[in-house]
Amino acid sequence: MTEQDGDARPLRRDAVRNQQLIVDAARQIVSEFGTDASMELIASRAGVGVGTVYRRFPGKEALVDELIRLIHGEHINAARLALARGDGNGMERFLRALGRSLGEHRGFGDKLVSRSNAAYADQLRSLVGALLLQAQEHGRVRPDITLGDVMTTVWAIRGIITTSGSVAPHAWQRHLDIQLAGMGSTTSPSDRPGISTEELGRISGANRAPDTESPCC
Numbered sequence: 577m578t579e580q581d582g583d584a585r586p587l588r589r590d591a592v593r594n595q596q597l598i599v600d601a602a603r604q605i606v607s608e609f610g611t612d613a614s615m616e617l618i619a620s621r622a623g624v625g626v627g628t629v630y631r632r633f634p635g636k637e638a639l640v641d642e643l644i645r646l647i648h649g650e651h652i653n654a655a656r657l658a659l660a661r662g663d664g665n666g667m668e669r670f671l672r673a674l675g676r677s678l679g680e681h682r683g684f685g686d687k688l689v690s691r692s693n694a695a696y697a698d699q700l701r702s703l704v705g706a707l708l709l710q711a712q713e714h715g716r717v718r719p720d721i722t723l724g725d726v727m728t729t730v731w732a733i734r735g736i737i738t739t740s741g742s743v744a745p746h747a748w749q750r751h752l753d754i755q756l757a758g759m760g761s762t763t764s765p766s767d768r769p770g771i772s773t774e775e776l777g778r779i780s781g782a783n784r785a786p787d788t789e790s791p792c793c
Contacts, residue, residue, distance in 0.1 A: 598632055721770075
C-alpha cells in the first residue's frame with residue numbers, strides 16, 4: 577500500500593520528508609535521463625536507500641504517475657492564476673509558463689501527454705478557452721482566433737521542445753513570440769478555416785493511448 581491509497585495511514589514526519597526528497601529527485605533524474613532512469617539513481621540523488629523509494633512507490637511506473645499528477649496539477653493551477661489576473665494578459669502568461677514546464681520536464685514529455693486523463697484535458701482546454709475569451713475582450717487577441725488556434729500553438733511548443741532538446745532549449749520561445757504577434761495583429765494572419773471544437777475532440781481520440789482516457793491538450 578502506498579500513500580496514494582485512500583485508506584493509507586497518515587505518514588510520519590520523516591516519511592513525508594523522504595517522500596518529498598524522492599519526488600524532487602525523480603523530477604530531476606527523469607527530466608535528465610528519461611523514464612529509463614533507474615530507481616537506484618533516483619534514490620542516490622534523493623539521499624535515501626532504494627528500499628525507502630520502494631516503500632513509498634511500489635515501482636517506477638507509480639513514481640512517474642505521481643510526477644505526472646503533480647505536474648498536471650501545476651498546469652491547472654497556473655492557468656487558474658493567469659485567468660484570475662483579469663487583465664487580458666493571462667493567456668500569454670500561461671502559454672509561457674506551460675512552455676517552461678514542458679522544457680523542464682522534456683525527459684518525460686511524452687508521458688505527460690500519453691498518461692493524461694480526460695478530466696485534466698477537459699479542464700485545461702476549458703481554462704485555455706476562458707483565457708482566450710478574456711484576451712479577446714481586452715483587445716489582446718483578434719476576435720477570429722479560435723481555441724483550436726491556441727491548442728495547435730501548444731502542440732507546436734511541445735514538438736519544438738522535443739525536437740530541439742538540449743541543443744536549443746529556448747527555441748520554443750521565439751516561436752511563441754511569433755504566434756502571439758500573429759494572434760494580436762490587426763491584419764488577419766490567415767483566411768483558412770481553424771480547427772473546430774469537434775475536430776479537437778477527434779484529434780484527441782486519434783492520439784489516445786490504449787491505457788489512457790485522453791491526451792494532454
